[in-house]
Structures are given as structure tokens and as C-alpha cells.
Amino acid sequence: MYLKELTIDNFKNLKHQKVTFSAGTNVIYGSNAQGKSNLLECIRLLSIGKSFRNSKNKDMVCFDGDYYYIKGVFDVDGEEITVETGYKLNQNRFFKVNNNKIKSISELIGIILTTIFSPDDLNIVKGSPSTRRRYIDVSISMIKRNYLYDIIQYNKVLANRNKILKDVKFKKESARLLDIMDEQLSFFGSKIIMYRRQYISNLNLIIKKIVQDISSEKVDLNYWNNVSDEADDIKSIKDLFLNKLISNRDVDIRYGDTKYGPHRDDVKISINGHDSRIFASQGQQRTIALCLKLGEYEIIKSEDGESPILLLDDVMSELDEKRRNYISNKVTRCQTFVTHTEKEDVKGDRYFLISNGVIIPD
Numbered sequence: 001m002y003l004k005e006l007t008i009d010n011f012k013n014l015k016h017q018k019v020t021f022s023a024g025t026n027v028i029y030g031s032n033a034q035g036k037s038n039l040l041e042c043i044r045l046l047s048i049g050k051s052f053r054n055s056k057n058k059d060m061v062c063f064d065g066d067y068y069y070i071k072g073v074f075d076v077d078g079e080e081i082t083v084e085t086g087y088k089l090n091q092n093r094f095f096k097v098n099n100n101k102i103k104s105i106s107e108l109i110g111i112i113l114t115t116i117f118s119p120d121d122l123n124i125v126k127g128s129p130s131t132r133r134r135y136i137d138v139s140i141s142m143i144k145r146n147y148l149y150d151i152i153q154y155n156k157v158l159a160n161r162n163k164i165l166k167d168v169k170f171k172k173e174s175a176r177l178l179d180i181m182d183e184q185l186s187f188f189g190s191k192i193i194m195y196r197r198q199y200i201s202n203l204n205l206i207i208k209k210i211v212q213d214i215s216s217e218k219v220d221l222n223y224w225n226n227v228s229d230e231a232d233d234i235k236s237i238k239d240l241f242l243n244k245l246i247s248n249r250d251v252d253i254r255y256g257d258t259k260y261g262p263h264r265d266d267v268k269i270s271i272n273g274h275d276s277r278i279f280a281s282q283g284q285q286r287t288i289a290l291c292l293k294l295g296e297y298e299i300i301k302s303e304d305g306e307s308p309i310l311l312l313d314d315v316m317s318e319l320d321e322k323r324r325n326y327i328s329n330k331v332t333r334c335q336t337f338v339t340h341t342e343k344e345d346v347k348g349d350r351y352f353l354i355s356n357g358v359i360i361p362d
């Protein structure tokens with residue numbers, strides 16, 4: 001799959017422009033703060049419906065404008081697919097696929113596959129469990145169509161359950177409501193746990209191979225959750241989860257919060273047998289982050305049959321030659337966007353200079 005043409009209007013410092021790209025490697029170069037990452041942000045937004053820099057909608061609107069609009073024309077297995085998004089200040093954002101409005105991001109994710117490498121990937125290794133959950137959830141959503149829907153539903157039920165738990169006027173009706181919510185929470189939660197367990201076990205196998213190729217370290221991923229250590233079929237996980245919710249209900253009421261469930265999940269990453277959050281050096285953290293992303297790329301490719309579009313945001317300069325070559329050899333025959341300050345440093349099929357928000361093909 002590849003992005004053929006991108007139309008951008010008022011997205012951050014990128015004013016109105018239409019650009020066509022190569023199906024191979026597109027090198028986006030230019031000085032600092034010219035709009036290179038903003039361009040990758042547009043492409044990622046069309047793929048997962050969210051900014052990879054966690055920008056809010058209003059912050060993505062150009063300072064002197066009141067809306068932004070992005071349209072990408074993609075080739076997916078020979079078929080042309082158009083994805084559009086737009087936002088006007090104080091209105092709702094919209095997404096369209098082939099001119100049809102879609103209701104939820106869960107219908108968008110998985111159509112245009114992308115994997116992004118950015119310096120912020122280090123946070124997956126050293127950040128909080130929620131950062132690792134987000135990384136895993138986006139990766140799984142790309143390949144499992146209903147996964148994001150399950151997550152959204154789970155979070156809605158969880159928020160309602162916590163609201164009831166905190167309600168000082170806890171009554172008999174509240175107990176009945178909690179019965180219904182525990183049933184729903186265990187229904188959606190068991191699916192999330194099962195998919196995460198399968199995905200992380202698969203990723204762990206792939207990463208072990210990648211690590212061997214690029215370093216002498218030993219990296220291990222372990223899925224951690226407080227519902228079930230072993231069970232990997234939905235029914236057993238659901239029963240275990242429901243029992244925990246019911247038996248812990250009094251404690252949950254006391255704390256006004258739900259103790260058990262995938263909202264507390266983590267991925268424990270160890271390097272040479274030690275917790276990477278505490279013991280990994282900067283260089284080792286970078287190696288792990290790179291392997292996590294390469295692993296994600298491999299899984300999406302093998303599950304979908306199509307290579308995701310690769311977005312390499314300012315990462316080449318941080319890697320040594322061995323790792324740069326490894327990426328280049330690994331990701332052949334897929335469309336790539338690489339941002340860099342110097343044109344000469346990166347081999348590409350087409351080059352684009354970005355200057356003050358204007359994309360100029362060479």
C-alpha cells in the first residue's frame with residue numbers, strides 16, 4: 001500500500017498544498033521547525049485518527065486559520081482509497097473513507113496501515129504502563145478490526161462503574177447496576193486480555209530474532225495483568241475476571257475505583273534479565289524501542305499481507321550505521337517517509353525540501 005497524493009490545508013504550519021509521492025522512499029528534508037514532522041503527523045492521522053504527538057484538534061489548526069483539512073489518496077492492493085479528515089474550531093472533527101462519513105475511529109483504523117518511528121518511542125520503554133498499553137493497543141487495532149471498538153466500550157463501562165462506586169448514595173439499585181456492569185466489563189475485558197496476550201507473545205518471539213541481528217543483548221517481553229496469569233481462552237478469562245470483580249466489590253466501593261481489569265495491564269520489558277525501565281542505558285532503551293517498532297512492522301505485514309507505510313521521523317540520526325542498514329534492508333518494498341535535516345545523509349527515490357511549511361519536490 002502507498003500514499004499517492006496528499007492534499008493539506010491549514011494543518012499546523014502547512015498551508016494549502018497538494019503533493020504526489022513515490023511508492024518507494026520519500027526523503028523529507030529541511031532545517032529545524034520547517035514542518036517535516038507535521039507532514040508525517042498528517043499521514044499518521046489518516047491512518048489511526050490520532051496525532052502521534054498527542055496534539056489536540058484545536059492545536060492542529062494553523063495559528064491564523066479556523067480549520068484544517070487533509071486528504072490522502074492511497075493505493076491499497078491496486079485499489080484507490082481516499083481518506084479525508086477535517087476540523088473547524090468549535091465543531092466536531094469528521095473522517096471520510098471513499099467519500100462516506102464514518103462514525104467512529106474504530107471503523108477507520110486498519111484501512112491505511114502505518115508504522116511510525118520517532119524519538120518519543122523511548123517513552124514506550126521508560127514511560128508509564130499507560131504508554132505501553134497505548135502502543136500495544138494501536139498495534140493490535142491495525143490488525144484486529146473490532147479491537148478498538150472493544151477498548152472504547154470497555155472504557156465507557158469502566159467509567160460508569162467507577163462513577164457508581166464513588167456515589168455516596170449507594171443504594172440497592174446501584175448493586176443491581178453493578179451486576180450488569182460487571183458482566184459487560186468482563187465481556188469486553190476478556191477479549192482485550194486475550195488479544196493482548198496473543199499479540200505480546202507473538203511480538204516477543206519476533207523481537208528475539210531482531211535483537212539477535214542488531215545487538216548482543218537479550219530482550220524479553222512479558223504481559224502482566226491482574227486478572228489471570230495463564231488462561232488464554234475467552235471463557236476462562238471472562239469467568240475469572242467476573243469472579244474478581246464480584247469478590248472485590250466491597251473494596252472497590254471503599255476506594256471508589258475498579259482494582260481488577262486490563263486498564264491496569266503492563267508489558268514488562270527486561271534486558272539481559274533486568275527491568276529495562278530501571279536498568280537499561282539510553283542506548284539499550286533505544287535498541288528496545290527500535291525492536292518494538294520493527295516487530296510491530298513485521299506483525300502487521302505478516303497478518304495483513306501488505307507492508308505498512310513506514311514513517312521515520314528524525315530517527316536515522318540517532319542510530320548507528322549497523323542499525324540504519326538493518327532498517328533499510330528489513331523494510332524493502334514498502335513506501336517510506338524519512339525526515340532529516342540533511343538531504344545527503346539518506347538514500348531515497350524522491351526528495352522534498354520543506355521550507356517554512358511549503359513542500360517543494362526536488
Ligand SMILES: Nc1ncnc2c1ncn2[C@@H]1O[C@H](COP(=O)(O)OP(=O)(O)OP(=O)(O)O)[C@@H](O)[C@H]1O
Nearest residue numbers: 012013032033034035036037038059060061062063
Ligand atoms: N497550530 C499551528 N499553526 C502554525 N504553526 C504551527 C502550529 N503548531 C506548530 N506549528 C509550527 O510548526 C513548526 C514545527 O514543525 P515540525 O515539528 O514539523 O518541525 P520539523 O521540521 O520536524 O523540525 P525539527 O527538525 O526541529 O524536528 C514550528 O515552527 C511550530 O511553531
